[in-house]
Amino acid sequence: MEKLLSIIFIYILVDNFVLQRFFGICPFVGVSRKMETAVGMSMAVVFVMALATLATWLVYTYVLDPLGLHYLQIVAFILIIAALVQLVETVLRKISPTLYQGLGIFLPLITTNCAVLAVALLAVQEEFTLVEAVVFGIAAAIGFSLALLIMAGIRERLEFAKIPRPLQGTAITLITAGILSLAFMGFKGMLSL
Amino acid sequence: MNNIYLRDIFRGIVTDNPTFRLVLGMCPVLAITTFMINGLGMGVATAAVLICSNVVISSLRRFIPEQVRIPCFIVIIASFVTIIEMLLKAFQPNLYEALGVFIPLIVVNCIILGRAEAFASKQPVLRSLFDGIGIGLGFTIALLIISTLREVIGSGTILAETAAVTQLFGPNFEPMRLFALPPGAFILLGLLLGGMNFIFKRLNVK
Numbered sequence: 351m352e353k354l355l356s357i358i359f360i361y362i363l364v365d366n367f368v369l370q371r372f373f374g375i376c377p378f379v380g381v382s383r384k385m386e387t388a389v390g391m392s393m394a395v396v397f398v399m400a401l402a403t404l405a406t407w408l409v410y411t412y413v414l415d416p417l418g419l420h421y422l423q424i425v426a427f428i429l430i431i432a433a434l435v436q437l438v439e440t441v442l443r444k445i446s447p448t449l450y451q452g453l454g455i456f457l458p459l460i461t462t463n464c465a466v467l468a469v470a471l472l473a474v475q476e477e478f479t480l481v482e483a484v485v486f487g488i489a490a491a492i493g494f495s496l497a498l499l500i501m502a503g504i505r506e507r508l509e510f511a512k513i514p515r516p517l518q519g520t521a522i523t524l525i526t527a528g529i530l531s532l533a534f535m536g537f538k539g540m541l542s543l
Numbered sequence: 544m545n546n547i548y549l550r551d552i553f554r555g556i557v558t559d560n561p562t563f564r565l566v567l568g569m570c571p572v573l574a575i576t577t578f579m580i581n582g583l584g585m586g587v588a589t590a591a592v593l594i595c596s597n598v599v600i601s602s603l604r605r606f607i608p609e610q611v612r613i614p615c616f617i618v619i620i621a622s623f624v625t626i627i628e629m630l631l632k633a634f635q636p637n638l639y640e641a642l643g644v645f646i647p648l649i650v651v652n653c654i655i656l657g658r659a660e661a662f663a664s665k666q667p668v669l670r671s672l673f674d675g676i677g678i679g680l681g682f683t684i685a686l687l688i689i690s691t692l693r694e695v696i697g698s699g700t701i702l703a704e705t706a707a708v709t710q711l712f713g714p715n716f717e718p719m720r721l722f723a724l725p726p727g728a729f730i731l732l733g734l735l736l737g738g739m740n741f742i743f744k745r746l747n748v749k
Contacts, residue, residue, distance in 0.1 A: 370725050372574035376653055379569065421629070424647045425621040432614055461613075464570050464651040471644050516741035520566050521733045528729030535726065 354485050356541050357478075361489035364541055367465050368497040369531040373490075374465030378498055379523055381456070388502035392495030394456040396488060398438060399466055402431050403487030406470035407480055427470045432461050465494055476543070500530060548673040555677020561654045562685035563739040568654040571645050572686060573728040579702055582690025583683070584638040588631065588646065590679025592623045593655050594672065599623075601663040601671035616659045617650065624649045654682060692731060697723030 367373045374395075381391045406427050414423060439457045442450040460466060469490050473483040504526055513522050561567050571589070575581045599619050600607075607615045628646045631639045639646065649655070658678055663671040695701060699711055699718035710716075721727045 372570050372725065372728070373648075375569040375573060376567070379566070421625060424625050424628070424650055425618060428617055428621050428650050429614070432617060461617075462651050462653055462656060464648045467651050468644055468648060471647055475644070514737070516744065517733070517737040521736040521740065524729050524733030524736065526733075528726045528733060531729055532721075532726040535724065 353543070354482065356543060357482060357486050358489045360541050360543065361486060362493040362496060363534065364537045364539075366493045366497055366534050367468075367490045368494055369527065369534045370538075371468075373468045374463050374494055377459060377463050378494075378501065378527070379520055381459075382498055382501040382505055382523070385499075385502045385506060387456075388498050391456045391459075392491075392498055394460060395463065395465070395494055396491040398431075398435060398457070398460050399469055399487045399491035399494075400484055401438065402434055402466050403469050403473050403483050404480075405430050405434055407473055407478075407483040410474050411480075423471075423474070427467060431466055431470065435461050465490065497527075497530070501527065504530075548670065551670060551673040552677035552680065555674060555679070556681040556684060559678070560681040560685060561678055562682060562689075563736060564743075565654075565657075566736070567657055568652040568682070569732075570648065571652065572689060573725075573732060575642055575645050576686060576690035576693050576728065577697065577723050578641070579687065579690045579694045581638070581641050582686040584631075584635065585642055585645065586679075586683025586686040588627050588642075589649055589652060589654070590675070590683055592620065592627055592649055593658060593679045593682075594675035595623045596620045596655055597658060597663040597671040597675035598668060600659045601666060601668045604664050607664070612664065613656075613660075616656060616664075620655055620659070621650045654678065689728075689732060689735065693722050693727065697721070697727060 361367065365371060368375065368378050377391060377395075381387050409426060409430060410423070414420060414426060419426075435457055439450075442457075469487045473486055476486075478486055501523070505523065508522060508526070517525070555561075557564075559565060562569075562572055568589075571585050575585050596616070596619050600616055603615075603619075624647060627649070628639075631642070631646060658674065662674050666674070691701070695711060696719050699716050701711055719727075722731060
């Protein structure tokens with residue numbers, strides 16, 4: 351329990367996936383323009399990341415590891431994630447069209463979100479148990495969502511700010527992310543596994 | 544005849560530079576550029592994967608069915624990434640340690656899949672090869688610029704991991720640690736992008 355709580359705390363605040371570890375910068379910059387899309391993307395990421403960690407952990411522990419197929423790890427993981435995203439998309443469309451409307455367009459984008467593959471790889475590398483791995487996946491996804499939502503809130507206001515022309519767009523977003531990251535560094539050293 | 548290939552390379556390095564112009568594949572650009580040697584290693588590894596995958600995808604472009612092309616591309620890319628990971632682990636263990644999880648993450652680098660989708664799956668093999676070389680060089684140069692700046696400002700050294708020169712400014716220099724830490728990466732890259740926008744605007748490149 352203690353370890354689970356520290357995993358949650360560490361990966362949401364201390365080792366935030368976007369602001370401290372630099373995973374998933376592309377969607378962070380790409381979909382943070384509007385609050386609405388940021389919320390949709392966040393929910394999709396939490397959903398997929400929890401499932402992806404579960405699936406890759408099971409495959410690694412019960413298939414790749416016993417058979418000594420460690421060299422297939424990268425190929426296997428990325429295929430599992432791609433297939434999973436496709437599956438979730440199909441199932442959602444059938445079961446809950448409203449949720450699909452909300453998440454639909456973000457799902458295909460998640461395949462190339464490096465945070466998902468990173469979670470799967472790190473869960474194996476850190477030798478987490480199944481429960482720890484899933485909790486780690488969810489915590490990392492919440493950390494990602496937190497950064498994305500804060501950024502979306504700031505960018506909606508930046509729309510009305512007078513920004514020097516060369517800095518408009520991605521440049522000012524990155525500088526803002528730097529300042530956010532500086533703020534998150536306040537948590538550094540509070541906890542470690 | 545030669546011109547078209549040279550233009551492909553030039554386009555990859557300058558007008559379509561993946562980092563400064565297209566702003567793709569930002570994760571490694573921000574994460575591993577604390578030391579120049581890491582930036583160089585990451586750039587070369589990514590370029591190698593990009594060149595190989597571009598050539599293979601381009602030569603298979605008539606055989607890959609339209610509907611399942613993305614999974615096919617990903618498998619090809621992932622295979623080359625696995626090869627690169629094994630080579631690094633065997634011959635450059637220090638670099639392998641330093642780059643860590645970002646080596647397998649080359650698979651999801653948008654630059655590589657982007658080039659496969661936008662260029663290699665439509666163009667002949669030779670042009671795809673030169674496109675890979677151009678974009679790979681552009682990415683490596685961008686990583687080198689950022690990692691050199693971060694190492695010089697943030698640690699006060701250059702090529703610290705190798706036997707070559709270390710301390711640049713003598714014992715009284717206090718490095719600006721912020722630039723070796725995550726916030727510095729964001730801020731530096733943001734300023735560099737702004738600078739590049741300014742320069743390109745002045746030169747009137749599209």
